[in-house]
Amino acid sequence: MKQAHKTAPGVFIPENIGKPALRALHGEGYQTLHDISRVSAAELLELHGVGPKAIRLLEAALAEQGLSFAEEEEEE
Template identity: 60%
Template sequence: MTDVTNQASAFPKISAPALRALNGAGYHTLVDLTKVSEADLAKLHGMGPKALGILRNALATQGLAFAGTQANHKGAYAGVNGIRLYYQFHGQPLSQDVPLVMLHGGFSRIEMMHELIDALGGERTIIGVDLQGHGRTADIDRPIRYTFCADDIGGLIQHLGLTQVDLLGYSFGGG
């Protein structure tokens, strides 16, 4: 078994589960992370959004970045229910089709859904969302509950002027 405490100095201070996930996958330095996409790292057990943010910032201060960043999406924020909710458009331009709103699982972000987004993106408009306290959507002074997240998504749909959407959520996002 790898002694992660001896390798901790190769990364900024992140949680022990995130460090074990990185080391277990063969990533031991920030330079190693330039060979893997952030979406792939997000799939590692123990790798949460806080650790990804710390690593993203550490890479940026060194003039580095994760590999394979998605170039086919446009991200924005919607002010709904006292929160700045981050969302991205993928796939087909917003037109006459019914868009698919995708919601990630708990302790993750929309990048965890990129394989499915990539598979469906050529067929329809997809709107990926980072829920409260996840990814690029900050936490606010309220509990993270299904009902609040549902209200936030309803607010986003209104903000975008949509009358109908399909919803797909994984784990917490499906609640």
């Protein structure tokens, strides 16, 4: 049975997002979905190798763990 709202800090980033995206995320120190949940999708899209497909896959993986991307901060 799946627990939708339990956060799991040890759940690693799924490898199906692609090697370039994985390299970019690991290069920035993101190792787990919990790490990813601390940044916005827009911030991740700025990384070379992370594209819309990786964001969609990460969003689905985060949702499975009851997590989501951080909210984007508005510029003033």
